[in-house]
Amino acid sequence: MTGPIRLLLADDHPVVRAGLRAVLDTEPDFEVVAEAATAERAVALAATGAFDVVLMDLQFGAGMHGSEATAAITAAAGAPRVLILTTYESDADILAAVEAGAGGYLLKDAPPQELAAAVRTAAAGRSALAPAVAHRLMDRMRTPAQSLTKRELEVLQLVGEGLSNQQISKRLFLSQATVKSHLVHIYAKLGVDSRTSAVAAATARRLIRR
């Protein structure tokens, strides 16, 4: 890398953007080139090819979700690396982000030097994971039997939001039979026997976000 690492900050909170800029601009090898207040704007800016690393929030107030934007950005050839920077770590979020092609997953409570190190790691083409996130992934590897699949987490997340099987089937373009099938597997893996206890168990294990 000849020049500085060129950064795009994507977060809907002006204060967070200012904080990231303050923290990262002091690093001599970084250059914060632009900011985006929406995921859509981040996708558009990233397509210009003017960035090496995108720092991407997951939750935007409205519109596209961060993981969708990540997928859109990384789909292009010569795309910048995308670093997820969010407040929570749930299996559902982490899997969606990795699936979307994220080059790292950080938590907003990270100290500045950890943040800077992760950006350099991502810029170098390696994966940058927050310790808490890495720990969760290791746990998942160790016990693959009782871990939920991506699809199961997707269903469980919607259950946690209070949707009925009918509503979930429509949201995910499935039949109710398939939703029930997933739920049966989920119950077995979590050792429960109802949707409410599944949500309680999943919340306790931070499998889904509340």
Added chain:
Amino acid sequence: MTGPIRLLLADDHPVVRAGLRAVLDTEPDFEVVAEAATAERAVALAATGAFDVVLMDLQFGAGMHGSEATAAITAAAGAPRVLILTTYESDADILAAVEAGAGGYLLKDAPPQELAAAVRTAAAGRSALAPAVAHRLMDRMRTPAQSLTKRELEVLQLVGEGLSNQQISKRLFLSQATVKSHLVHIYAKLGVDSRTSAVAAATARRLIRR
């Protein structure tokens, strides 16, 4: 007020503190005197009397909650004004903050100039509310209190822990008919039609703890 407005920033995210500092330090009449990464630390610092306004987050990663800290700070004579600065606006959060003596309630997605204006408003002894928050309070005034009774919350809490009506009835020494009766009232008050969506709604409004 003779000197500048002296500020204390209380937030567990280094990035957010840096952002607030960056945004507020550019105002000539503000002086960010100190930062606190925990609510406990904020209470201790506020007691020194070296501040005019405290910018307080509600959710800290661990330990005391922001509304508890607010109550502790405002209880003292000659206490600084406390401005809540958080991501979400739930009825329960807002009420707890007002109850605790907060002098304002802002959302983190506020533009910097709105933030600065709110700080000056609070320093002058007036109440500073974000438009979205003010709107919620007006809504609450218009619609009569529809709050859940103690017994209903008790039932809802158990529903949230994943118990069936049968299990709840045994736990509370009731018939299933009574449990169902409570649930019907709960659904009506929350505007939902299933136990899972009731839990989701109650969680979002911080009516029950998870």
Added chain:
DNA sequence: GCGGCGGTCAACCGAAAGGTTGATGTCCAC
């Protein structure tokens, strides 16, 4: 190629939950 896994769907049944009506009793406020 074959088996296993993940994802999809159908049909069926019993159990649980949702919804309604109506009733009793207590407590408190006006």
Added chain:
DNA sequence: GTGGACATCAACCTTTCGGTTGACCGCCGC
């Protein structure tokens, strides 16, 4: 002491959910 809010329970009915069995397909690894 009358009305209202809260809590308790019963009977009844409809809908949803939980559980099972069985099936088909695509993908990946051996």
